[in-house]
Amino acid sequence: MxxxxxxxxxxxxxxxxxxxxxxxxxxxxxxxxxxxxxxxxxxxxxxxxxxxxxxxxxxxxxxxxxxxxxxxxxxxxxxxxxxxxxxxxxxxxxxxxxxxxxxxxQIQSSGRGFSFLKDEPLDMRMDPDLKLTAKDVVNTYREKELARLLKDFGEEDKAQKIAKAIVHQRKIRKIETSKELAELVARAKNAKYSRIHPATKTFMALRIHINDxxxxxxxxxxxxxxxxxxxxxxxxxxxxxxxxxxxxxxxxxxxxxxxxxxxxxxxxxxxxxxxxxxxxxxxxxxxxxxx
Ligand SMILES: C[S@@+](CC[C@H](N)C(=O)[O-])C[C@H]1O[C@@H](n2cnc3c(N)ncnc32)[C@H](O)[C@@H]1O
Missing domain, CATH: 3.40.50.150 (Vaccinia Virus protein VP39)
Known part of the structure; x- marks a missing residue:
């Protein structure tokens, strides 16, 4: 489409x-x-x-x-x-x-993990020549850096909670896909599903960061x-x-x-x-x- x-x-x-x-x-x-x-x-x-x-x-x-x-x-x-x-x-x-x-x-069919509704590799690069992917960010950035990024670019109120949950999860197993991240964020926010998915701001923040x-x-x-x-x-x-x-x-x-x-x-x-x-x-x- x-x-x-x-x-x-x-x-x-x-x-x-x-x-x-x-x-x-x-x-x-x-x-x-x-x-x-x-x-x-x-x-x-x-x-x-x-x-x-x-x-x-x-x-x-x-x-x-x-x-x-x-x-x-x-x-x-x-x-x-x-x-x-x-x-x-x-x-x-x-x-x-x-x-x-x-x-x-890009969101629906690029296969690059832009959507929290899909199960795709966490990439989020618009330009495939960029070095950094969303998977690199969630699996390597310090908790403080992650929280700042979610707050600054996503205006996410629960940035701290989400960053903590990401760091906790990746100690058990690397976060590989958009679905894993979306579910993790929803759990961390303990959010009731509304019209807006709880991971919306997290995904937006990561995308803004990855693509500068x-x-x-x-x-x-x-x-x-x-x-x-x-x-x-x-x-x-x-x-x-x-x-x-x-x-x-x-x-x-x-x-x-x-x-x-x-x-x-x-x-x-x-x-x-x-x-x-x-x-x-x-x-x-x-x-x-x-x-
Ligand atoms: C909302 S879409 C544009 C849709 C377009 N106006 C149409 O009617 O089909 C935004 C597009 O901008 C591109 N884009 C985003 N940031 C860019 C940048 N810094 N330089 C060039 N293209 C960029 C994306 O790859 C995407 O294809």
Whole structure:
């Protein structure tokens, strides 16, 4: 199953102001936003499609195949956007989109242990060339380090309890799979199952750590705005309060320095969209424009 693009109508309306422009989709995933953008573009319109996950990029290539002549695919991290554009002699683009987090196929069928509902090896690397896996982290980090990670990246209230349980469990036997970890966390939290699985925050924290997601965003925010042309827009959809705070702070600091904040408050998905696609529920879209 492909990923359902979030806030699609809003992105199209607010990002694509020049139909013959050049756009960067820094998180092309399975190409949901990209194909819709390509459909609205005119004869001269082009997209640079980036993703760090080779599997995602392969899917995007196939989904977007009918537009192949209008797309440049790049397998890289979006923190390297500046280097990549420079290497192609591109100084400015008309718009940039980041849709942070994970795609459905990564969670449901990548076999990399992103989901607490599956029994898969605990890997969690979006880019298979990264060295550190989630299995390394849960089996080698000190209890204090684990607790800090769960607290900082997962905002998990029971971080200490979970870290203790992980360290206790691994003395008996290495933690190998997503299912083992999910069950261990549920036991440690002694949580009644509600709509939200008790291991949700633990899995999110590990994924953010393994993929260095906050540093990726920080580096991107330092370089990407200056790559926009006059009236060019940067749209970022985030799903995590830490990410949204980083985007908000960075956009506010650019105000009156050659940029205008288009979204005073973040744009949220409508009730209908959330009903149709529950994964959209925490999405927040923020936009700036270069003056
Ligand atoms: C929510 S999905 C994007 C879905 C896409 N907008 C669509 O409609 O199909 C996020 C994607 O961003 C990629 N990603 C996450 N962090 C990245 C990074 N730092 N650099 C490049 N790609 C990244 C993931 O591999 C994933 O494919």
């Amino acid at each position: 492909l990923h359902k693009p979030v806030l699609l109508r809003e992105v199209l309306e607010l990002l694509v102001l020049n139909k013959n422009g050049l756009y960067v989709d820094g998180t092309v995933g399975t190409g949901g936003h990209a194909i819709a953008i390509l459909k609205t573009l005119g004869e001269e319109g082009r997209i640079i499609a980036m993703d760090r996950d080779p599997q995602a990029l392969e899917t995007a290539r196939s989904v977007l195949s009918q537009y192949a002549q209008k797309i440049i695919f790049i397998r890289d991290r979006f923190s390297k956007i500046h280097e990549n554009l420079t290497s192609m002699n591109i100084a400015e683009v008309d718009g940039i989109l980041l849709d942070l987090g994970m795609s459905n196929p 997601e906050l540093s990726e965003l920080k580096i991107f925010l330092e370089s990407a705005p200056r790559l926009l042309t006059h009236k060019g827009r940067l749209c970022i959809i985030s799903y995590h309060s830490l990410e949204d705070r980083m985007v908000k702070t960075s956009f506010n600091s650019l105000k009156n320095h050659g940029f205008q904040v288009i979204t005073k408050k973040p744009i949220r998905p409508s009730r209908d969209e959330i009903q149709e696609n529950p994964s959209a529920r925490s999405a927040k879209l923020r936009i700036i424009e270069r003056s």
